[in-house]
Amino acid sequence: MQLDLFEQKIDRAIRRLKENEPDDEPYYGATSGGKDSVAIMRLAEMAGVEVEWYCNLTTVDPPELIRFIRKNYSEVRFNKPEMNMWQLIVSHRMPPTRKVRYCCEYLKEQGGNGRVVITGVRRSESAKRSKRQDVECNSRKKSIVINPIIDWSSHDVWSFIREQNIPYCKLYDEGFKRLGCVGCPMAGKRGMEKEFARWPHFKRLYIKAFRQMVERRVIDGLETEWKTGEEVFDWWIANKREKPNKQIGIFD
Numbered sequence: 001m002q003l004d005l006f007e008q009k010i011d012r013a014i015r016r017l018k019e020n021e022p023d024d025e026p027y028y029g030a031t032s033g034g035k036d037s038v039a040i041m042r043l044a045e046m047a048g049v050e051v052e053w054y055c056n057l058t059t060v061d062p063p064e065l066i067r068f069i070r071k072n073y074s075e076v077r078f079n080k081p082e083m084n085m086w087q088l089i090v091s092h093r094m095p096p097t098r099k100v101r102y103c104c105e106y107l108k109e110q111g112g113n114g115r116v117v118i119t120g121v122r123r124s125e126s127a128k129r130s131k132r133q134d135v136e137c138n139s140r141k142k143s144i145v146i147n148p149i150i151d152w153s154s155h156d157v158w159s160f161i162r163e164q165n166i167p168y169c170k171l172y173d174e175g176f177k178r179l180g181c182v183g184c185p186m187a188g189k190r191g192m193e194k195e196f197a198r199w200p201h202f203k204r205l206y207i208k209a210f211r212q213m214v215e216r217r218v219i220d221g222l223e224t225e226w227k228t229g230e231e232v233f234d235w236w237i238a239n240k241r242e243k244p245n246k247q248i249g250i251f252d
Helices: 005-019 035-047 063-072 085-092 102-108 154-164 170-174 185-198 200-219 229-238
Strands: 027-030 051-056 077-079 116-118 135-138 143-146
Touching: 005 035, 005 154, 027 035, 035 051, 035 154, 063 170, 085 102, 085 200, 185 200, 185 229, 200 229
Parallel strands: 027 051, 027 116, 051 077, 116 143
Antiparallel strands: 135 143
């Protein structure tokens, strides 16, 4: 009997994992604990491939998400950064923005150098990811990247989670669509406001880091109209991408 379209996607994802399994070492599995991550972890189990799972701590992760991973996926190894988000902000003399996402490269995209890496990247997530392939080469990290659910929709992921009865972080049940870094500008103004209402201590930490950032800019002789961390925070959360910010020389 012919498989339906969704079963074909599952079969194709499993086949991708089997066909690209390295001969000399396990896969390097990149997991965030989100819905896509738990889906690829189950698919790897179904494929019978050997994987070492890693999660990069960003220091602005939702606490509930980290507890979820520790409780349900004890095999996951956590990578801790040398600098946290607050130190990165001060060292870069500017907040992370949609256009300048230095935090992603440092906090989320480390690890897997020289390995065959599994990710939960999907084309439907964004315009930037729409051109991604199921098998890719990362020349900078000298790694091969396997994206087994590259052609899945969000609906496909949730259908698979329910069909397989896979544990998932209950923050999704609170209406959160993404479980990335708290305060990520990619969430938009409304998304950021919702996150800071849910985790107000992160707002306080960002304001403190922004205050230290302003102080560092003044010491370094950089043009700075901001006077307080609160002013930076208000500008940052406004998320107005269409207007240039002359202070830091970018369009955000």
